[in-house]
Structures are given as C-alpha cells and as structure tokens.
Amino acid sequence: MKDDVTREERVDALGGMGCKRKRVEDARFTQGKGNYVDDIKLDGMMFADFVRSPYAHARIKSINIDAAMALDGVAAVLTAEDLKPLNLTWMPTLAGDKQMVLADGKVLFQGQEVAFVVAKDRYIAADAVELVEVEYEELPVITDPFEALKSDVVLREDTVDENGTAVDGAHGPRGHHNHIFKWEMGDEPATNEVMDDAEVVAEETMYYHRTHPCPLETCGSVASMDKVNGKLTLWGTFQAPHVVRTVASLLSGIEEHNIRVVSPDIGGGFGNKVGVYPGYVCSIVASIVTGKPVKWVEDRMENLMSTAFARDYWMKGKISATKDGKITGLHCHVTADHGAFDACADPSKFPAGFMNICTGSYDIPVAYLGVDGVYTNKAPGGVSYRCSFRVTEAVYFIERMIEVLAIELNMDPAELRMKNFIKKEQFPYQAALGWEYDSGDYHTAWEKALKAVDYEGLRAEQAQRVEDFKAGKTRKLMGVGLTFFTEIVGAGPVKNCDILGMGMFDSCEIRIHPTGSAIARLGTISQGQGHATTFAQILATEIGLPADSITIEEGDTDTAPYGLGTYGSRSTPVAGAATALAGRKIRAKAQMIAAYLLEVHDDDVEFDVDRFVVKGAPEKFKTMKEIAYAAYNQAIPGVEPGLEAVSYYDPPNMTYPFGAYVCVMDIDVDTGVTDIRRFYALDDCGTRINPMIIDGQIHGGLTEALAVALGQEIAYDSLGNVKTGTLMDFFLPTAWEVPNYETDFTVTPSPHHPIGAKGVGESPHVGGVPCFSNAVNDAFKAFGLRHTHMPHDHWRIWKTANDLGLHG
Amino acid sequence: MADKMHIKMTVNGEEQEFLAEPRELLIHTLRERLDITGPHIGCETTHCGACTVTIDGKSVKSCTMFVAQANGADVTTIEGIGDPDNLHVLQNAFKEHHGLQCGFCTPGMITRATKLLEENPNPTEEEVRFGMAGNICRCTGYQNIVKSILAAASEMNAAKEAAE
Ligand code: FES
Ligand code: FES
Numbered sequence: 003m004k005d006d007v008t009r010e011e012r013v014d015a016l017g018g019m020g021c022k023r024k025r026v027e028d029a030r031f032t033q034g035k036g037n038y039v040d041d042i043k044l045d046g047m048m049f050a051d052f053v054r055s056p057y058a059h060a061r062i063k064s065i066n067i068d069a070a071m072a073l074d075g076v077a078a079v080l081t082a083e084d085l086k087p088l089n090l091t092w093m094p095t096l097a098g099d100k101q102m103v104l105a106d107g108k109v110l111f112q113g114q115e116v117a118f119v120v121a122k123d124r125y126i127a128a129d130a131v132e133l134v135e136v137e138y139e140e141l142p143v144i145t146d147p148f149e150a151l152k153s154d155v156v157l158r159e160d161t162v163d164e165n166g167t168a169v170d171g172a173h174g175p176r177g178h179h180n181h182i183f184k185w186e187m188g189d190e191p192a193t194n195e196v197m198d199d200a201e202v203v204a205e206e207t208m209y210y211h212r213t214h215p216c217p218l219e220t221c222g223s224v225a226s227m228d229k230v231n232g233k234l235t236l237w238g239t240f241q242a243p244h245v246v247r248t249v250a251s252l253l254s255g256i257e258e259h260n261i262r263v264v265s266p267d268i269g270g271g272f273g274n275k276v277g278v279y280p281g282y283v284c285s286i287v288a289s290i291v292t293g294k295p296v297k298w299v300e301d302r303m304e305n306l307m308s309t310a311f312a313r314d315y316w317m318k319g320k321i322s323a324t325k326d327g328k329i330t331g332l333h334c335h336v337t338a339d340h341g342a343f344d345a346c347a348d349p350s351k352f353p354a355g356f357m358n359i360c361t362g363s364y365d366i367p368v369a370y371l372g373v374d375g376v377y378t379n380k381a382p383g384g385v386s387y388r389c390s391f392r393v394t395e396a397v398y399f400i401e402r403m404i405e406v407l408a409i410e411l412n413m414d415p416a417e418l419r420m421k422n423f424i425k426k427e428q429f430p431y432q433a434a435l436g437w438e439y440d441s442g443d444y445h446t447a448w449e450k451a452l453k454a455v456d457y458e459g460l461r462a463e464q465a466q467r468v469e470d471f472k473a474g475k476t477r478k479l480m481g482v483g484l485t486f487f488t489e490i491v492g493a494g495p496v497k498n499c500d501i502l503g504m505g506m507f508d509s510c511e512i513r514i515h516p517t518g519s520a521i522a523r524l525g526t527i528s529q530g531q532g533h534a535t536t537f538a539q540i541l542a543t544e545i546g547l548p549a550d551s552i553t554i555e556e557g558d559t560d561t562a563p564y565g566l567g568t569y570g571s572r573s574t575p576v577a578g579a580a581t582a583l584a585g586r587k588i589r590a591k592a593q594m595i596a597a598y599l600l601e602v603h604d605d606d607v608e609f610d611v612d613r614f615v616v617k618g619a620p621e622k623f624k625t626m627k628e629i630a631y632a633a634y635n636q637a638i639p640g641v642e643p644g645l646e647a648v649s650y651y652d653p654p655n656m657t658y659p660f661g662a663y664v665c666v667m668d669i670d671v672d673t674g675v676t677d678i679r680r681f682y683a684l685d686d687c688g689t690r691i692n693p694m695i696i697d698g699q700i701h702g703g704l705t706e707a708l709a710v711a712l713g714q715e716i717a718y719d720s721l722g723n724v725k726t727g728t729l730m731d732f733f734l735p736t737a738w739e740v741p742n743y744e745t746d747f748t749v750t751p752s753p754h755h756p757i758g759a760k761g762v763g764e765s766p767h768v769g770g771v772p773c774f775s776n777a778v779n780d781a782f783k784a785f786g787l788r789h790t791h792m793p794h795d796h797w798r799i800w801k802t803a804n805d806l807g808l809h810g
Numbered sequence: 811m812a813d814k815m816h817i818k819m820t821v822n823g824e825e826q827e828f829l830a831e832p833r834e835l836l837i838h839t840l841r842e843r844l845d846i847t848g849p850h851i852g853c854e855t856t857h858c859g860a861c862t863v864t865i866d867g868k869s870v871k872s873c874t875m876f877v878a879q880a881n882g883a884d885v886t887t888i889e890g891i892g893d894p895d896n897l898h899v900l901q902n903a904f905k906e907h908h909g910l911q912c913g914f915c916t917p918g919m920i921t922r923a924t925k926l927l928e929e930n931p932n933p934t935e936e937e938v939r940f941g942m943a944g945n946i947c948r949c950t951g952y953q954n955i956v957k958s959i960l961a962a963a964s965e966m967n968a969a970k971e972a973a974e
Contacts, residue, residue, distance in 0.1 A: 024905055024906065024908075025905065025908065025910075027913065028904065028905040028910060028913070029894075029905070030913075031910055031913025031916045031917075032888075032897070032901040032902075032904050032905055032910065032913075032916055032920060033848070033888065033889070033892065033893075033894065033897070033901065034846075034847070034848020034849070034887065034888035034889050034917040035848070036913050036914070036916075038850070038914065040841070040847075040850075040851065041841075041847040043842075043845070123842070124838070124842075125831065125833070125834070216948065217912070217914075217948055218850075218852045218858060218860060218912070218914040218915050218946065218947070218948045218949075219850070219852065219912070219914045220852075267912075267913065268912060269850070269852075269912045269913070269914030270911075270912040270914060270948045270949055272948070299851075301853075301854055302852065302853040302854065302855065302858075529912055530911030530912030530913070530949045531911070532911065694908050695908070697908075697954075698908045698911060698949075698950060698951075698954060699911075700951075701950060701951030701952075701953045701954065702911060702948075702949045702950050702951045703951075704951055705950075705951035705952065706948070728853070728855050728857070729853050729855060729857035729858060729946075730855065730857065734857075734858075734946050734948065736942075736943040736944075736945075736946060736952075737938070737939040737940075737942045737943055737945075737947075737952040737955065737956060738939050738940055738943040740939075740951060740952050740953075742953055743951065743953060
C-alpha cells in the first residue's frame with residue numbers, strides 16, 4: 003500500500019499532545035447550550051430553599067413551621083427532627099469531623115442551615131422561608147481562634163465528656179475543647195537547636211486571610227427518587243461525583259448500585275464544589291419525602307456565607323541562615339481557623355493538607371511544622387481554593403519568609419533564592435518535611451525569568467524612584483514582586499492519600515468503535531479545564547486515532563469508571579496517566595491484530611504515529627483505523643474480539659510543578675491604588691499537552707491570585723456577622739482591573755508519569771498570590787516595611803503608607 | 811402575593827404571552843417559564859452579568875428587572891444571536907481565541923459584546939475592558955476574552971469594508 007502523506011502530516015492530523023487544539027466544549031457554551039445544574043428541569047420538580055440562622059452562636063428554643071406549611075404550594079418543611087429517624091441530623095465531613103445537616107439544638111455560624119422548605123416554585127419557597135418562626139437564645143460568639151483556645155465557652159458539645167473534659171478528635175487528643183487537632187511534621191528539637199546557634203534568624207507572623215473560591219455558578223443539586231424502581235438520581239455541582247455516590251449510599255442506606263450521581267456542566271469549581279453540603283443531603287431527603295424531584299440551588303449570598311471558605315491561617319515563621327545567606331532551618335507554626343466544623347477537603351491523613359511543602363523550592367536541611375486546628379463561630383470549611391490542599395498557604399509562607407530573611411541579611415531576594423534552590427542534580431530530592439520532589443531545574447527557570455524582565459534594570463529604576471519620591475518628584479512607589487514556587491499536586495498515592503477511605507487513584511476506560519473512532523470515560527470531571535479537549539489529545543497520541551474522533555465523557559457514575567474527581571490539579575497527573583496507560587493497553591492488543599493482518603510475528607511490528615509498520619519495511623503497515631475494524635470483523639486466533647481497555651492508576655508519587663513569577667507594580671502612596679505594569683509568569687508543568695489551554699489556565703489562576711492578594715476577603719464582625727456577603731463587598735476583579743500577563747515556560751518532565759505531565763491549573767494561583775503580595779511589600783521596603791498582611795486593598799495600602807509616615 | 815399580570819413580550823423574535831406575578835424576575839421568566847437557559851444566574855444582585863440580555867437595543871442584567879417592567883419589550887438572549895448553521899462572529903472568535911473555560915459567563919459575555927461592538931465598532935483594548943466591566947468571569951482572567959472581542963471587531967469591520 004502506498005502512502006502519499008508525510009509523517010509530519012500524519013502527526014498533525016491526529017491533533018495529539020502538544021498542539022493548540024481548539025476546544026470541543028466551546029460550541030455548546032458559546033451558543034447558550036451548556037447544561038448546568040440549574041438548567042435541569044424535571045416533571046413535577048419542586049424547588050427548595052433554606053431557613054438560615056441570623057446568629058453566629060445561639061440555642062434554638064423552638065421552630066414553628068405551621069404558617070409556612072399552610073402556604074399554598076408548600077410541600078414540606080424539614081427540620082433536624084425530621085432527619086433524626088434517618089440518622090442524618092449530622093453528616094461526616096471529608097476531614098474526619100462531622101457537620102450538622104440541619105441545626106441540631108443550636109447554631110454555630112451565621113447562615114447555618116436551620117430548616118429546608120420545599121415548594122412548587124422558588125418564589126413560594128422564598129415566601130415560606132419567611133414564615134418559618136425560629137426562636138433563638140443568643141450565646142457568646144467567638145470569631146478569633148486564639149480567643150477560642152482560651153475560652154470556657156464550649157462551641158461544640160461533642161468535644162467534651164460529661165465532666166466537661168475535652169475528648170479525642172479524629173486526629174488525636176485535643177488540648178482544649180475548641181481545639182480540633184494538632185498536626186506535626188519534621189524535627190522540632192533539631193530545628194530549635196539550629197535556630198539557637200544560627201548567625202541570622204528572621205521571624206515573622208503573617209495572616210493569610212479568609213477568602214472564598216466563589217465560582218460564577220453557585221452550588222446546587224437536583225435529587226430524584228424513583229420509588230417504583232428504588233433508584234435515586236442526583237445531579238449536582240460535584241467535583242468528585244463518585245465519592246458523592248459512595249457518601250450518599252453510606253448516609254442514606256440506599257445501595258450504591260441504586261444511586262446514580264451526575265455532574266453536568268460545572269460553572270467553575272476552584273475547590274468550592276469538592277465537599278458535601280447540607281443542601282445536597284436535604285434535597286435527597288426531600289425527594290424521598292415528597293416523592294418528587296427536588297432542586298436546590300444556593301444564591302450568591304448563601305454561597306459566600308455557608309459553603310467552602312478557604313485559608314484563614316495564622317502562620318508564625320522563623321527562618322535561620324548563615325551570614326552569607328545559606329538557609330539552615332525553618333520553623334513554622336499555624337493556627338488554623340476552621341470555623342464551626344472541620345470541613346476542609348484534604349486527604350484523610352493530612353489534616354492541614356500538604357502544608358508541609360512549606361520548605362518550598364529551597365534546600366533546607368532541617369525544619370518543623372506544627373498546625374493547630376481550631377473551632378470558631380464562622381462558616382465551616384478550609385477548602386483548597388484553586389490549589390492542592392493548602393499549598394497556596396505554604397508557598398505564601400515560604401516566599402514571604404524569604405523576603406523577610408533577605409531584609410534581615412540585607413541581601414537581594416533574587417540572589418538569596420538562587421543561592422538556596424535545590425539543585426538539578428539533587429532530584430529526586432528528599433525534603434525535610436517528608437516529600438520526595440520528583441524533578442526540577444530551578445536555576446535555569448529563575449535565570450530565564452530574571453533575564454526576561456531585565457531584573458537589574460528594574461532594581462535600578464526602583465532605586466531611582468525612591469530617590470525621586472524622597473525628593474518630592476513623584477508620589478508613586480514601585481514594587482518588584484518575586485516568587486519561585488514549587489507545587490505538589492496529583493494526589494495521590496493510595497498508600498497515603500485517601501478521601502473517606504477511598505484511595506486517590508483515578509481511571510480511564512476506552513472503547514474503540516469498529517470504524518476507528520472512540521469513546522473514553524474518566525473518573526474526573528471538568529469545570530472549565532477542557533478535559534474533553536486535552537484527554538482526547540493524550541489518547542490521540544497514544545492510540546493513533548484523531549482527537550476529533552474521540553469522545554470524552556465524565557461525570558456520570560453509571561457509565562464512568564470510579565475516580566476521585568477533579569481538584570488539587572490531579573486530573574492530568576492521575577487521570578491523565580490512567581488515560582495514557584489505558585491507551586497503551588489498546589495499543590498492545592492492536593499490535594497483535596496488526597501482526598496477524600500483516601502475517602508477521604508480534605515483535606516484528608512497531609507503532610508509528612497512527613499505524614503499526616513492519617520493522618524495516620515501512621511500506622507494509624496497518625493503520626489504527628484498519629486495525630479497529632479488524633478487531634470487530636475478523637476471527638483472530640488467540641485474540642478476543644473487540645478493542646477496549648480500562649486502567650486504574652495509582653500514582654507512585656505526587657508531581658511537583660514549579661515556576662518563576664515577577665510582578666512590577668506602581669503604587670500611589672496617597673490613594674493606595676495599585677497599577678500592575680507587568681506580570682511575567684514562567685511555568686514548568688512538565689510535558690505540555692495543550693499550550694493554549696495552559697495559557698488560559700495561567701491567566702485565570704493569576705487573576706484569582708490578584709483578587710486574593712489585593713482585596714478578596716470574607717470578613718466577620720465581632721458578633722460573627724458576615725460583612726462580605728454579596729459581590730458588592732466581596733472583590734471579584736473585572737476586565738478593567740486585570741492586566742495582560744506574559745507567559746513563558748521551561749519543560750522538566752515528571753520522571754514517574756507515563757507522559758511526563760505534572761498539571762498546571764493551580765500553579766498560577768499558588769505562585770501568583772505571594773508574587774502580588776511581595777510586590778506591595780517590596781514597594782515600601784526602602785521605607786522600613788518588613789511585612790504587611792493581605793489583602794492589600796487600597797485602604798490597607800494607604801494605611802501602610804500612613805503608618806510609615808509617607809503622608810507627610 | 812399580587813394578582814397575576816398579563817404580559818406580552820418578544821423573545822428572540824418570537825411572541826410570548828403569559829400570566830405572571832409582577833415580582834417575577836425577568837431572568838426567571840426566561841429560564842424557568844420560557845426554558846431559555848442560555849442566560850445564567852451568578853448573583854441576582856446586578857454584579858456579575860451572567861444574566862445579560864439585550865432589551866430594546868440595550869444591554870440589561872435580567873436578574874434586576876421585574877417581568878412587569880419588561881412588558882412589551884423586545885428581548886434578545888444568546889439563543890437569538892446565532893444558530894448552529896450561522897454563528898455570530900463573536901461566537902466563533904471566543905472559540906478561536908480560547909475566550910471561555912467553564913462557559914458559565916459566556917452567554918452574558920457574548921451578548922454584552924454584541925452591543926459593545928454595535929455601540930463602538932472599533933474599540934481599543936481599554937475600551938473593551940471598560941465596556942465589558944459589568945461582566946465577571948472567574949476562569950479566564952479576561953485576557954483571551956478581550957482578544958476574542960478585538961478579533962471579532964476587526965473581522966466584522968473587514969467584512970463591512972468588503973461589502974462596501
Ligand atoms: S445574575 Fe444578574 S448580574 Fe449576576
Ligand atoms: S469561563 Fe468560567 S466564568 Fe467565565
């Protein structure tokens with residue numbers, strides 16, 4: 003058979019890995035034909051709404067639902083009493099704690115779910131919410147974790163025995179009734195010893211404020227209990243649909259095969275949609291009670307008040323070094339405010355997530371990390387907002403500590419980083435706090451970044467600006483923000499990573515159709531990352547069929563193989579690996595078929611782009627399309643008909659993407675207004691699957707970083723009232739506030755990943771936050787500033803300038 | 811509960827007539843009564859723009875308008891901007907320049923952008939950023955949205971010139 007296309011043309015025709023394939027998802031989204039949970043409409047569907055607590059801490063004296071029930075169109079009003087016989091008043095959180103589904107005798111945060119109203123439409127439901135009468139008795143409110151650890155007030159009665167003594171929590175003994183856990187890593191005595199003998203020690207306490215992932219679509223679910231068949235179908239905003247199915251089965255007693263969980267299109271997740279919320283549980287119960295499908299969708303205020311906050315970490319750091327800037331040790335203690343219930347979504351054995359990546363990109367011989375989790379009267383959570391399990395906190399911590407140490411040493415912070423990077427030849431690198439970094443080339447990336455921005459030129463310009471400012475020639479200061487981050491993503495090895503006991507593997511199942519197209523299903527779920535586009539690219543390269551001929555499906559637990567979902571940048575490292583390996587199983591069988599068709603031995607054919615060729619005789623080949631057909635229409639001795647494969651992948655290690663960011667910012671000292679002149683982002687995410695999508699992820703992650711660093715905050719007053727409950731007060735940047743970003747890259751493949759990819763969705767957020775924050779701090783460095791807390795909104799920056807006496 | 815009102819409006823060129831409580835928000839009328847689910851709900855407080863539609867030639871956030879106020883109006887949503895065989899230039903441009911990720915903001919974005927380019931067929935980048943500031947996107951960081959709109963503008967202008 004003759005072939006008149008070149009090899010390059012055949013590669014291009016696949017649309018495989020490395021090309022800027024346009025997204026297959028976009029056709030429906032640009033035409034308004036997405037299918038998000040609130041778009042679901044079923045016959046006889048009811049709409050539900052919550053009665054929520056106006057108080058942050060109060061005893062419930064009575065709930066009267068009579069007036070609400072009397073309203074025409076109201077089908078049910080559920081309270082904790084209705085959930086008791088089902089044993090559902092409380093539910094387990096992913097963090098080993100438990101959480102009230104509906105207020106059980108008391109409320110612990112403002113906005114807590116008290117009753118669930120089910121009505122014919124959303125207006126009647128809202129009217130009925132107003133008619134539910136709840137009598138509260140206010141209790142003392144604690145919103146400060148340090149006060150909580152001193153207070154006699156017992157926030158959670160389940161933390162003490164009958165004598166009032168604190169009982170053990172999920173992660174060991176509690177030091178106090180409002181204490182959730184203590185988690186320690188590293189060697190504290192050795193670290194203290196190094197600190198005591200050190201030539202230079204820098205200390206700083208920093209507050210990483212409470213914020214919220216706030217995807218544009220809020221959380222919601224539609225539950226439909228089919229009493230005839232005994233089947234429950236649950237659609238919802240789930241970043242981990244399979245886990246939701248298992249949890250729903252364990253909670254409801256309905257056998258798992260009778261539950262179908264579907265994540266339809268998801269309007270952004272960023273960690274908000276990993277957990278299990280009372281609304282999901284109540285919609286299931288309500289559907290069982292009413293016999294009708296029940297939809298619950300939270301509004302924006304409910305989203306910001308009650309589901310999934312992120313951060314709220316008080317981090318106290320100590321870093322030691324020699325006089326010439328070689329880091330010798332790191333000590334970190336965190337007081338973690340989890341709110342009323344520990345509902346963070348970390349792998350079970352990691353109550354503070356992967357905070358122990360806080361030694362960062364540096365070769366630090368000895369370190370200690372201690373984290374104390376604390377209850378307060380704030381919303382529950384502690385989720386990973388566009389990051390892998392507290393990595394954002396860890397990177398912010400180390401990158402601020404480096405800046406503070408540079409001040410202490412009177413050394414350039416870029417040079418200090420360069421001096422302490424883990425060297426290329428040290429990988430795989432065993433870090434002091436337990437992780438084994440897979441691969442990296444930090445020096446090359448850092449040099450490339452500094453050169454790209456003309457770092458020396460920037461410092462010279464900045465020095466001139468300080469002179470001009472002092473001379474009264476300008477009122478604008480200039481900050482140069484630096485960050486070098488190492489992420490840890492792709493959770494994770496089943497041996498140490500699980501969620502509610504489910505190992506954090508992931509999966510892919512492929513079926514090749516006779517005419518040479520395919521469907522692949524995965525255990526993950528896209529929320530905008532473009533899985534339908536990129537996973538098809540991985541497969542195209544692996545199996546030699548065009549990406550355009552491969553359908554990717556996720557999110558329906560009846561059809562997709564079990565997987566742990568999409569968050570923590572785990573889709574590419576884990577499900578991407580499963581995809582590649584399932585593809586290789588297809589290829590292995592295809593090889594046998596090809597050999598049979600070509601009448602040679604299996605070992606005499608080899609894979610080449612889109613075909614198997616006879617070794618040494620490239621004119622003799624069978625394309626994958628031909629092989630697919632043969633799999634279905636020929637009786638091949640010793641080979642089963644069909645062409646399918648499934649792979650469950652348990653990663654041997656995490657992956658460690660890294661990057662070098664530089665932000666150049668002007669700050670108006672009199673107004674506190676910031677102007678980002680330039681933002682350069684170099685990312686190394688290993689093998690690059692789709693550069694267009696990578697760039698898009700970086701733009702988006704940096705913008706969320708800008709938001710968090712420069713203003714986005716969930717704030718409470720001392721009575722526990724949420725002060726930032728709407729988008730009027732909660733900062734989401736618009737096109738007007740956001741700069742253009744310059745993206746760049748190096749490629750250091752992961753040695754243990756089948757295609758060398760590391761994951762990228764969260765790097766820009768993780769690296770971006772400290773970079774913006776360092777720029778603000780750096781601008782005031784020449785005037786004596788060491789550290790100022792985020793978020794750097796205009797008022798706080800003005801205040802910093804004022805405190806430094808810059809307003810004359 | 812107030813008496814129901816008799817409402818008439820044109821949506822994407824089709825006459826609609828129904829009884830509704832005057833307090834019903836237009837976004838709910840569109841999504842739940844008329845099954846036009848392209849416009850989305852991101853806040854219901856006029857901040858996010860996910861619900862943007864065009865009413866009598868103006869961009870309007872349909873979460874902040876009672877159906878009673880839209881009585882007699884001519885409404886266009888994303889569904890009325892193009893169809894699968896005849897996509898609007900902007901719909902293609904958003905795909906071409908990766909102007910969307912989760913897609914939740916996209917119908918509102920594109921609907922707003924059609925008006926922006928009518929109001930100002932030749933915008934600068936700054937004018938696009940300002941003109942789109944009523945529409946929030948949590949995924950893209952806007953860079954590619956701006957790029958998509960600028961690209962659509964030049965394409966539309968080139969087509970116009972060619973036609974003249
Ligand atoms: S839903 Fe209308 S502006 Fe947000
Ligand atoms: S693409 Fe997700 S909000 Fe814009």
